[in-house]
Amino acid sequence: MKNSIIIFLLFNFLSLQGQHNEKITDSGSIIKKGIENIQSHLGKVPLFDASLQQVKEEVDEEMKREIRVPVPKDLAGGYTHERHKKNYATAQKAGVLYKILGEEKYAEYIKEMLLQYAKIYPDLPLHPAERSYARGKIFWQSLNDSNWLVAMSQAYDSIYEYLSEDERNYLEKDLFLPYANFLSIGNPKFFNRIHNHSTWGNAAVGMIGLVMKNDELVNRALYGLKETNIPENARDDDGGLILQEGQKAGFLANIEEAFSPSGYYTEGPYYQRYAMYPFMMFAKELENKRPEIGIFSYKDGVLIKAVYALLNLTDADGDFFPLNDAQKGMSLLNQSVVIAVDAAYYYGDQDPGLLSVAERQGKVSLDDAGMAVAMAIEQGKAEEFKKQSIDLTDGPQGNKGGVTVLRSEKADDVFSLVFKYTSQGDSHGHYDKLSFSFYNDGEEVIQDYGFARFVNIEPKNGGGYLKENTSWAKQSIAHNTITQNEKSHFNGDFDTGNKYHSEKYFSDFTKDNIQVVSAIEENAYPGTKLHRTLALLTNDIFQKPVVLDIFRIDGETENQYDLPFYYSGQIIATNFEYETPDELNKLGTGNGYQHLWTEAKGIAPGGNTRFNWSYNNRFYTLTQALKSNDSIILARIGASDPKFNLRRDPVYIARKKNTKNALFISILEPHGSYSPVTELGSNSFSQIEEIKVILDIDAYTGIEITGLQEKKIVFILSNEESSSSAKHQVKIKEKEFSWEGPYTIITK
Amino acid sequence: MKNSIIIFLLFNFLSLQGQHNEKITDSGSIIKKGIENIQSHLGKVPLFDASLQQVKEEVDEEMKREIRVPVPKDLAGGYTHERHKKNYATAQKAGVLYKILGEEKYAEYIKEMLLQYAKIYPDLPLHPAERSYARGKIFWQSLNDSNWLVAMSQAYDSIYEYLSEDERNYLEKDLFLPYANFLSIGNPKFFNRIHNHSTWGNAAVGMIGLVMKNDELVNRALYGLKETNIPENARDDDGGLILQEGQKAGFLANIEEAFSPSGYYTEGPYYQRYAMYPFMMFAKELENKRPEIGIFSYKDGVLIKAVYALLNLTDADGDFFPLNDAQKGMSLLNQSVVIAVDAAYYYGDQDPGLLSVAERQGKVSLDDAGMAVAMAIEQGKAEEFKKQSIDLTDGPQGNKGGVTVLRSEKADDVFSLVFKYTSQGDSHGHYDKLSFSFYNDGEEVIQDYGFARFVNIEPKNGGGYLKENTSWAKQSIAHNTITQNEKSHFNGDFDTGNKYHSEKYFSDFTKDNIQVVSAIEENAYPGTKLHRTLALLTNDIFQKPVVLDIFRIDGETENQYDLPFYYSGQIIATNFEYETPDELNKLGTGNGYQHLWTEAKGIAPGGNTRFNWSYNNRFYTLTQALKSNDSIILARIGASDPKFNLRRDPVYIARKKNTKNALFISILEPHGSYSPVTELGSNSFSQIEEIKVILDIDAYTGIEITGLQEKKIVFILSNEESSSSAKHQVKIKEKEFSWEGPYTIITK
Ligand SMILES: [Ca+2]
Ligand SMILES: [Ca+2]
Ligand SMILES: [Ca+2]
Ligand SMILES: [Mg+2]
Ligand SMILES: [Mg+2]
Ligand SMILES: [Mg+2]
Ligand SMILES: [Mg+2]
Known part of the structure; x- marks a missing residue:
């Protein structure tokens, strides 16, 4: 019964799509052909349909309320913090819905939200809380500001063609460019490290750069800032050293340095799971827009190996072994791992073992990779993911x-x-x-x-x-x-x-x-x-x-x-x-x-x-x-x-x-x-x-x-x-x- | 695959049955018509078939080894204790298999075991351990001796017609009669109480009495010993008083006294679950062989009400609330509750709510009641068992x-x-x-x-x-x-x-x-x-x-x-x-x-x-x-x-x-x-x-x-x-x- 409702809804979306299809071009990690492929399979691939329906319910629920872009004030858990988090998460998802379903209301919603951010951003001081070694503007730490930009880049990308050139120019000038500059040039201690913080920062700047077609930003993201003046003994909030001797910087260096050749992340699986999101999201976009880099082959394919390392560092119910700082109960059900598994399947060797992991996750990413996984599962290709010594x-x-x-x-x-x-x-x-x-x-x-x-x-x-x-x-x-x-x-x-x-x-x-x-x-x-x-x-x-x-x-x-x-x-x-x-x-x-x-x-x-x-x-x-x-x-x-x-x-x-x-x-x-x-x-x-x-x-x-x-x-x-x-x-x-x-x- | 093997095996049994069917008459809680009904549905009622298969595997496994009837010596957990427990449990189940499948090897097995017990019983002294207020002979306490007789009465009943008259006379004279007398006349402190111990004792003596067609035993079980000389302040091992003023005795008095009119058992659900087994087993046999008593209507149908009380004293996963002395995790999955639920369905009002409980239990009793439940489930009659305030x-x-x-x-x-x-x-x-x-x-x-x-x-x-x-x-x-x-x-x-x-x-x-x-x-x-x-x-x-x-x-x-x-x-x-x-x-x-x-x-x-x-x-x-x-x-x-x-x-x-x-x-x-x-x-x-x-x-x-x-x-x-x-x-x-x-x- 529930299933048939979902399918019915999806067929309804399909009939509404025609009008906006022409506006959709290659974007983010879903290329045009991918979108058409996804659209042609809607209603036929249960795991994808269910994942889409879940996102749609969430976004539609949130869109019932007015957009709120409050002046930043609170720490994690507080109102402004949670509001801005909810905003970027919703915008990112609304972008996916717009691309797949073509419904204009989602594009409008994102546009309206971005315009509100553009209005306040130029005058925003540093966040008032002084706890972080790298304070943000929207949030108390630049890390969260980067989370925002990683998500908003995707949202912006989704509606890029929907916006007029004037609108794009305005958003880029007042919001995205200064935002990216703040996270990088304005925050070298944060941006130029080998650390999950920097990975987020690099991905944020690189992903917006790809949308803006701004090579300088993309290169800054890939290779880091050339010059910084970070004091040699600078430390982060956890007491970690900012600078290591002879250290490189940027996204590629973070891939180099963060993972061992076998895909192990030195902070352990709990933080690896967190870092996988920016690694994978930026990598997927690079693979589409800068295929010459061959990002998934980089360092002998370590991004894919990292997914296997992560899956092998789980117990029989899929919970990560809590090595180093780690929350018990964090597991392969986490959304970052969903994205990582789907990407490893799609950009890797189409390993049928990964399909059973996706089945267990019960959802897929709403893009080419997720569709490929869901379709393969539907075709009965899943095999057990065998964890060995x-x-x-x-x-x-x-x-x-x-x-x-x-x-x-x-x-x-x-x-x-x-x-x-x-x-x-x-x-x-x-x-x-x-x-x-x-x-x-x-x-x-x-x-x-x-x-x-x-x-x-x-x-x-x-x-x-x-x-x-x-x-x-x-x-x-x-x-x-x-x-x-x-x-x-x-x-x-x-x-x-x-x-x-x-x-x-x-x-x-x-x-x-x-x-x-x-x-x-x-x-x-x-x-x-x-x-x-x-x-x-x-x-x-x-x-x-x-x-x-x-x-x-x-x-x-x-x-x-x-x-x-x-x-x-x-x-x-x-x-x-x-x-x-x-x-x-x-x-x-x-x-x-x-x-x-x-x-x-x-x-x-x-x-x-x-x-x-x-x-x-x-x-x-x-x-x-x-x-x-x-x-x-x-x-x-x-x-x-x-x-x-x-x-x-x-x-x-x-x-x-x-x-x-x-x-x-x-x-x-x-x-x-x-x-x-x-x-x-x-x-x-x-x-x-x-x-x-x-x-x-x-x-x-x-x-x-x-x-x-x-x-x-x-x-x-x-x-x-x-x-x-x-x-x-x-x-x-x-x-x-x-x-x-x-x-x-x-x-x- | 597994299913088809089970069904195949069952059809095999069916083809072997003819030769022994003539030996099966009304017996225990399964009357002849019931047996025929069960046999005609074998292989068609999944829950019954699965329950039967499980019992068969267990018995067949045990029958691979020689029968051992060691001289009683150990306390619970020790070898002789566990051996005798395993013996009576296996014999009881073998009896069920014999009745349903008609395979002679089960009858032979029971006969052999009973003969071995009959050989040692006449000379057995009290069990050497002196911990109990009512020591047994096979076990350290009469309670366990009663468990034995409740099970063995069923086993004996199953092969009653299979045995020769001489064999029956021998078993009754050297084993069952002295055994029943020991538990009753020989143990008034144990037999004549209002207590779960006595319920077991009463049922044991009554059930063997029914098989032996010995009215004196049956009446002793139903109404207690007329004369005892128990000291007024005698206590059991838990400090409980043996005698209450104006106390009646026997199975009926235990029903009267043990349950409130709403079916609550004063010791709480953990002990109620334990007591339900003898209450239900003896009641089922009485209902078949002494229908004039109307045991399931006794005290306004309290035995059936007791099943509902028990089910209502569980949490959402079916675990009993641990009132009074109680083990956490004991639940409606317990075998006594399986039997009780099936009986409440069959001898009660065929409440479809009980069927969903049986589904959750995943097995049924291997008799008329269990077959009725399994068939009703197969017919899609199950409804939610709704626990209310x-x-x-x-x-x-x-x-x-x-x-x-x-x-x-x-x-x-x-x-x-x-x-x-x-x-x-x-x-x-x-x-x-x-x-x-x-x-x-x-x-x-x-x-x-x-x-x-x-x-x-x-x-x-x-x-x-x-x-x-x-x-x-x-x-x-x-x-x-x-x-x-x-x-x-x-x-x-x-x-x-x-x-x-x-x-x-x-x-x-x-x-x-x-x-x-x-x-x-x-x-x-x-x-x-x-x-x-x-x-x-x-x-x-x-x-x-x-x-x-x-x-x-x-x-x-x-x-x-x-x-x-x-x-x-x-x-x-x-x-x-x-x-x-x-x-x-x-x-x-x-x-x-x-x-x-x-x-x-x-x-x-x-x-x-x-x-x-x-x-x-x-x-x-x-x-x-x-x-x-x-x-x-x-x-x-x-x-x-x-x-x-x-x-x-x-x-x-x-x-x-x-x-x-x-x-x-x-x-x-x-x-x-x-x-x-x-x-x-x-x-x-x-x-x-x-x-x-x-x-x-x-x-x-x-x-x-x-x-x-x-x-x-x-x-x-x-x-x-x-x-x-x-x-x-x-x-x-x-x-x-x-x-x-x-x-x-x-x-x-
Ligand atoms: Ca676990
Ligand atoms: Ca639970
Ligand atoms: Ca519980
Ligand atoms: Mg940290
Ligand atoms: Mg530790
Ligand atoms: Mg006791
Ligand atoms: Mg208590």
């Missing part, structure tokens, strides 16, 4: 560490392990070298905290970053990695962290029963070498794939090492004794420790330490080969949190004191299930009898895992030679092991 | 208070408010007089804790009740109701609580803009009268329906009154100052207070107190008209919890000290929404300008609510006269209000 390098040349995702499926469970050994990740980076997180389907079993921020929720610091983002979320102890002596990596100093990156030691996804990745960090704590190896093991002795975690520390001095596991769920059983205090105290005094309440303290028993919990009707056990007298701390986030800004999530911390070298061997084992409906549980106990270090010398570490019925697995790691062709021979308790490559696994 | 009385005569559910929908949100003013609820009752909980869709906005127990999770006290169930979950402070002087209702004494019940004052669901319920509790704290009125208001000034909560306390002495709200989610903003301590201390020393960590303490400001939080991408505000200097405590469950048995859930507590009479006026307001994908929030602020007490005298309480734009609502409650025809006239600030009935609401 993957290495993503970091850094423009791909030589600054990276992120590895190990994946494994078993029956109903899809496991993903995310291992981070990147560079700092710019101003949104966290001090999280060699941290990992672990997912069962879309659920976080071992979580990364994400950021401490409530985006667009006004009572929480106007929706901006909370101070707990710095005091907690960025700190090392907030991550599933080593903290030495209760100090964060690089002592929490951005400039220091920014100089270094971890190094991948090796990874191997070629075997059926093991996937493994290993990386080394030597700079987080000068004098201490951190070496972590994570393997996803599949074997009869386990009910489901397990994570083997070998964290080897080589220190010059005696230190305290803390290794946390931010598990989700409720404790079922432990095999160690612990004391729960009558009052809760903070675990420490700074570097994130002040945010943890110590709920219990225990001592590792002889033999293995077992920690068993349940989460989302599954059971998990962390088994560790600790030394007896190592300590175990059960803590919970939430101390020193006067505004309840932090989630009250629990953590298990294994602690070694007064030790130079240390070896943390852990197995994270998902097992069993429970149903509150049948009240039946299965396999609530670990299947692991014992894990034992059978060798630990500079050159090798050997681990033996004993399952039920005395079945054994031996894993030996070469600690100093990662070459895949190197030959090794080791004798452990009279038994010879020989193999090629950085590790061996023997199952019997 | 409802009063359910408590007590056999319906005069012991009750539970009211108020419901209201708005756009995507379905709100349910559950108000409990029942009697104690037997040994599974909580000290929760006048407590409420509030749901948005299936999510708990204001939660009831449920029980402190991990059913069938062995490391948690063998799956049994945890001591925190008594020290925390049952206590008044664990509930959204008043605790006076940090003592639970009835001072936490079961015998005292068991004597009393709250009284409904009135309820009214007749109006569009308000649904209201009011109840009084005068015995929880001698000398203090508690009177709570809860209304669900729909009005332009609110974005969604809100809860108005008027809690009026009339005390004889000066007391401290605590009113908690166990909200789910994270604090966004408050309008009051509070201090967060550097160390966390327990809120109190006993009666549940020892389990709360005090996270913050605040003082109510002049005017209203506002507490705003977000949960599951919705916003909520609790606005209270407190006196300035009333205190506010933000606390969290988890203190004095050495085994991490409790969830770390938060609570907001409003506290009044040193006061005789007190009035807590609260509005719980759902508003706005948030998306982590678009990062857009709407209406994160309350729409309420002010709530004010404009009158509070013995006879009347008047509240004025002011929304944005100065819109006002006045609600006046008659505190002493609840008659719907009484006329009232009140002057407040020169304004006359006159109305009929216990309350009036004026909106302007």
Whole structure:
């Protein structure tokens, strides 16, 4: 019923179109032929029709009200901010509707709005709020002003032919040219960086330049300002450096610098998703109007690769892994990702796997790319988008560490392990070298905290970053990695962290029963070498794939090492004794420790330490080969949190004191299930009898895992030679092991 | 593909049937005509076929292994316990398969198993575990022995004709008769109660009696043992009294006593769901074999009404409200409810609303009732099961208070408010007089804790009740109701609580803009009268329906009154100052207070107190008209919890000290929404300008609510006269209000 109404409406639009078709020429990312193609398929391609209908409802609803262009005044969440955001979003969409449906009312609406902006713009001072390193005029920061121009360029483009030459001249002289100049020449600190801010600025200036046929603007956008006088130590609001040595600028340089050759964006997927919009929108227009640049082949096609990187950095429900500053729940459903996926399909290799992602997104972009995707889906071409284990390098040349995702499926469970050994990740980076997180389907079993921020929720610091983002979320102890002596990596100093990156030691996804990745960090704590190896093991002795975690520390001095596991769920059983205090105290005094309440303290028993919990009707056990007298701390986030800004999530911390070298061997084992409906549980106990270090010398570490019925697995790691062709021979308790490559696994 | 395999398999079974059909006669709840009807529809009724296929797979899988009948030894979760459970469940299902499919292997399997039991039973001593007030022989408690016999009666019934007379005589003499005698004559404390335990015992003895055609057993089951010598103060494992004065016994008496006339079961829906199985199974067999009893009309058809009561005590996802001892997540998907719903359809009025419940359950019982339901669904007869606001009385005569559910929908949100003013609820009752909980869709906005127990999770006290169930979950402070002087209702004494019940004052669901319920509790704290009125208001000034909560306390002495709200989610903003301590201390020393960590303490400001939080991408505000200097405590469950048995859930507590009479006026307001994908929030602020007490005298309480734009609502409650025809006239600030009935609401 609902469907037939949509189709009926669309046929109605079609009958109204003829009158304006002659006004539509090549524009923005939809060329004339594209428009005709789209129009000829209206009413026949459900996903496109539904997407169009949704936009139409939204715009028609907004157009019922008078256009309002208030004098800028408020911060995010406030009236003028939200009004101007709504204006540009509506204008951009109205432009699409005008192009596709040809209804004059949409063009009129955009024209009227632009004229109102043109009237106030020449006299607009800087926005009154002084929070930003690069204040805007319409908004408190130039970033939002750029968002406006990216959208308004599209709107203007849509009605370019609809306007008279006088009208165009007026708008360009009083609004668009000064606007573009302000964002670029007027804001070099903002425009000439390698940063998502600049990407927005570049795209804004370039997109309006393309519409205005102003080559100077387009070139400025592509290659940056030639001259600036930015002070060398200038920083942005997040403390990020504006200038890097030898830095290039402009859109192309941002593509060069922002993405690694594998498409990873150094700030992480949350910010990549945000940056993808200007990258893709400007790229699509360049592809249409400056095809000679070959933008989608630029840097070996990195814009398309970036889409794959993004999709691979999602859990089973499509939520991005919250690396660095990131909001949990941000997912591939986001509009920027819709546009990116459609573009990757259309301008890339028409990968049928992308179609299933588009199906899941439930909408397409309203242009050639979106139509191509919707039509291909309608033709039944969609195939599953198969996420595999993957290495993503970091850094423009791909030589600054990276992120590895190990994946494994078993029956109903899809496991993903995310291992981070990147560079700092710019101003949104966290001090999280060699941290990992672990997912069962879309659920976080071992979580990364994400950021401490409530985006667009006004009572929480106007929706901006909370101070707990710095005091907690960025700190090392907030991550599933080593903290030495209760100090964060690089002592929490951005400039220091920014100089270094971890190094991948090796990874191997070629075997059926093991996937493994290993990386080394030597700079987080000068004098201490951190070496972590994570393997996803599949074997009869386990009910489901397990994570083997070998964290080897080589220190010059005696230190305290803390290794946390931010598990989700409720404790079922432990095999160690612990004391729960009558009052809760903070675990420490700074570097994130002040945010943890110590709920219990225990001592590792002889033999293995077992920690068993349940989460989302599954059971998990962390088994560790600790030394007896190592300590175990059960803590919970939430101390020193006067505004309840932090989630009250629990953590298990294994602690070694007064030790130079240390070896943390852990197995994270998902097992069993429970149903509150049948009240039946299965396999609530670990299947692991014992894990034992059978060798630990500079050159090798050997681990033996004993399952039920005395079945054994031996894993030996070469600690100093990662070459895949190197030959090794080791004798452990009279038994010879020989193999090629950085590790061996023997199952019997 | 999968479907066609199932259908193919079923046709195969059909071709095998002929040879055994002659052996099938009226049996259990499926009469011969029923069997033929089922057989003739196999392969044509998807829901039935799927249910049958599921059972077949399960039984076939189990039948691959040898039958094992080990000597009883273990508690729940242990090997012998789980083995015997699996045995009876498989035998019961194999019986169904034999009847429907006619395959001899199922009959053979049951026969073999029963012979093995018959061999060991005569010499079995009491089960070695001494935990139960009524130990069993196969299991540690007679309750589980009864579960066994209920299932095995059905299995025996299925193969009755398949067995030779000698075999039957042997089984009855060595197994079934002594088994039934042991559960009844041998266990009067267990058999002769009004309790779900006895219902199981009665059904077990009655069902085997029906198969054996043993009237004495059947009558014993229906009417109880005539003579017992149970000590007057005997108690069960939960501390419940075995004997009540003037108590009848037997299955019919249990129907009489267990259900109120509206079908409410005094222990609450979680235990009702458990009890429904023996009630329904025995009733179905009685209806077939003793139709003269008219079991489904008994007590005005209360067994059918009980099914409706159960379905009405679920949230939007079909989870039972966790009143009294209850596991969260237990839902209408439970097998007992499947059987109950199908029976209510078949033996009741063929209500098409029940069909949609069965669809949601995704399976049917494998008998006449289930086939009728599956066929009706296949014929497209299903209609929505519409849950309305409802009063359910408590007590056999319906005069012991009750539970009211108020419901209201708005756009995507379905709100349910559950108000409990029942009697104690037997040994599974909580000290929760006048407590409420509030749901948005299936999510708990204001939660009831449920029980402190991990059913069938062995490391948690063998799956049994945890001591925190008594020290925390049952206590008044664990509930959204008043605790006076940090003592639970009835001072936490079961015998005292068991004597009393709250009284409904009135309820009214007749109006569009308000649904209201009011109840009084005068015995929880001698000398203090508690009177709570809860209304669900729909009005332009609110974005969604809100809860108005008027809690009026009339005390004889000066007391401290605590009113908690166990909200789910994270604090966004408050309008009051509070201090967060550097160390966390327990809120109190006993009666549940020892389990709360005090996270913050605040003082109510002049005017209203506002507490705003977000949960599951919705916003909520609790606005209270407190006196300035009333205190506010933000606390969290988890203190004095050495085994991490409790969830770390938060609570907001409003506290009044040193006061005789007190009035807590609260509005719980759902508003706005948030998306982590678009990062857009709407209406994160309350729409309420002010709530004010404009009158509070013995006879009347008047509240004025002011929304944005100065819109006002006045609600006046008659505190002493609840008659719907009484006329009232009140002057407040020169304004006359006159109305009929216990309350009036004026909106302007
Ligand atoms: Ca997820
Ligand atoms: Ca629920
Ligand atoms: Ca739900
Ligand atoms: Mg930033
Ligand atoms: Mg992080
Ligand atoms: Mg009990
Ligand atoms: Mg309760």
